[in-house]
Amino acid sequence: MQNFKKIVILLTLVFAFSCVSKKEIVYFQNDEIEQNLVSNSYKTVLKPDDLLQITITALDLEAAKPFNLPAVSYLTTTDRATGTPQQQSYLVDNNGEIDFPVLGKIKIGGLTRTEAIEFLRKKLDPDYIKNPTINIRIANYKVTVLGDVNKPGTYTIPNERITILEAIGLAGDLKITGKRNNVFVMREVEGKKIKYEIDLRSNKIFTSPVYYLQQNDFVYIEPNKASSQDAAYNKNRAFYISVGSIILSLLTFLTR
Template sequence: MFVSCVSKKDIIYFQNDKINQSKVSNSYKTIIKPDDLLNITITALDIEAVRPFNLAAVTYATSSNSAIGVAQQQSYLVDTNGEIDFPVLGKLKIGGLTRDETINLLKSKLSPDYIKEPNVNIRIANYKISIMGDVQRPGSYNIPNERITILDALALAGDLNISGQRNNILIIREEGNKKVQYEVDLRSNNVLTSPVYYLQQNDVVYVEPNFAKIQSASANSNTSLVISISSVLIAIITILTR
């Protein structure tokens, strides 16, 4: 019954609709959001000038009876107001800005008063996505290059199980102070032009199982109960018919 409920048209990807090339874009913009942990590095020809803006965080490892300090790059947590507390410059509102906009903001604050022709590099240290539901390997995945499509994400999770529904993949995204839901149909080429084709940090991808798998799971959970009741009924009938 389970196999008969899955047809070819429900499984094959990209079988419907032509690709609208005018809507296909390879551009991708990272949006800074609350709870992002940022590594920000300032460089310039004048090494001494940039030193106050590249403060090192120090951790200590206890070995024997001595403490050894290990310098690490300072990270900045974006608070709920979308702000970070940056050395010398103080509070900076960067939530909702793209990476390029944030870089330009820092450059405008640093030059020319503090640093001449500064270079700014920003990386999100805790960039991750979560994949749930009817896939081979559900879980949270760290994305070091901060660029991933929904197809890449599903590939990381080992692809959908044969029972996963291709026509309504759910993406949950935080936009502003709201959780927004998008639905994607993997059977259609329109997935390539979807606003969620490129995922953002902390996006959640959910794959719903098909009706047959849900029914199968329900049947399996009731199997022991049915067997117990059947055993009792058979025992009663056996006693009565003796």
């Protein structure tokens, strides 16, 4: 009986130490916020596979019309347009180029939105349009949150500005078993995949280069060791139950 009590105490201690502590789950508990390094400025950089909506307006509507082609579908039998005309979208190819009306192939990949607008303005003014107003929007701006969160998935961001905390909020926050100190962000920069690691428990997140996410960023939350072990256990639940039953029977027999 004495051996049985010792085993129960040992198992209780193991369980207690395996529980998640407060230090592992509370956000922003470490380090001071370095206010001089915090920046609210954010620049959207145009990249391959971005689907752009570009609107050109001017006082001379006729001059701007060729640069705002509608996207329509046609009936094969009558060659007539059907449906409601929508704004044409332009896909940035692997070379960072789009095929734009009248101007043809132009390279805007790698430019910020402001730089791309200024680039187009110089192309159009004064040869085609005088004092054009140009708006560029990424129609397929999205981020993906995977791993130990409540709602993993890909999220479309209409305003093209999102922080990593907002993205985690969209994904329903981390599960209790998610590692707060091991959050990874995968980002493509000039054709190369770059991996960033951040700690949600630290206030240094506010000065991280991935605090503001960019289009097509991947956020991955790693499960903690206990969660991984539990997943492995669940796969072999029947085996462990059988082994546990045998051990319990032996202990009962030995302590009689």
